[in-house]
Amino acid sequence: MHAELTDKDIISRVLKGEQQLFAALVERYRNYVFTLVLRFTEIREDAEELSQDIFVKAYRALADFRGDSKFSTWLYTIVRTSCITFLRKKKLDTTSIDNEKTFIQLENRESGFKANRVEAKSRQAMVNEAIALLSPDDAQIITLFYKAEQSLEEIGNIIGMEPNTVKVKLHRARLRLREKMEKYFSHEVQEIQGD
């Protein structure tokens, strides 16, 4: 409906009082934000709730968007800070869990993936599962670069690092992703290579 309007046009109209136009921005970025958040939370319900909070925060702070960067870069900065706060809270909540329980959970997760090897997987599902096995930081850098169309400089602005550091981190994240795919989905990877 508002596809022809740029992000900056929408923002200036929202700031002038057309609150309902903010829905166009939500529609435009909901999948990006939700995917990035899911890399951190791993649980869809948590990701949905946190993504909603992020859009509300973005709306309330909209006057602070100066237009120096892309709106998406500014929005992903909010995503990152909100996710880090979420993880900190979650860490505080789960400190009482003893190591044995955590170990069992991890074991179950690993065996689940091994069992999944026999199932035929689509490429996308396989890569998504492999990304989910990475650390949130690695998963987010890969998602920002490949899916959210952010350059190394923009990712640097989002995570507060120099572009060169981002480049190194991206290389390492991809290496770890390939390791995960080799470890858990070697069968599927071979099939893909044989295609």
Add this chain to the structure above:
Amino acid sequence: MKYKKYRVIKKIPADVDNWSELYNNKQLIRNFMNEQQNIEDRLWNYIDGVTGAEEKSAIEKLIETNLEWQRTYRELLEAHQLINSTELESPSMRFTKNVMEEIAKYQVAPATSSYINKKIIWGVAGFFIVMILGFLIYSFGQINWTNNNSANIVSPNIEKLNLGKFLNNSYTNIFIMINVVLGLMLLDMYLHRKKEKLRTSD
């Protein structure tokens, strides 16, 4: 790391006589890994399109002529295409509606720059700078620069620094008073601004 080692072993030539010696040759393995890492880094830059024109043509030549480069390039390109093929996750259908219902309760907050007065920040910073400078000037003033001992030429006579003079009761009281006055000034400015805002919004 495990994966890397596996690849190293996989690539050892078949005519090697002493396997254990080769396996124990950490330097050889390290060199190979560094070389492999370098190839991968350069190829990733090439695939991401962040190489200069000169480097780009050099890499293209290497891919054409060198089997190792060719094999690594194919591997990395496959990984790149696989990651690219993933789709974004979607939240529930009601997501946008939920967000819009939530933001209906709020208004866009005024820009941070409009309510943080830079003069106040500079004022506070200036106060601390003056304090530090004053302390440094006093400290340097107390150093005995005429000491003839060459070994002691750069070491200040710290015993002579009479800091106790400044940390007595009256100086502490003055410091606290200045801070209280500054705090009251800030509070007054804040209340005054709030009053102004209420008057303009009526």
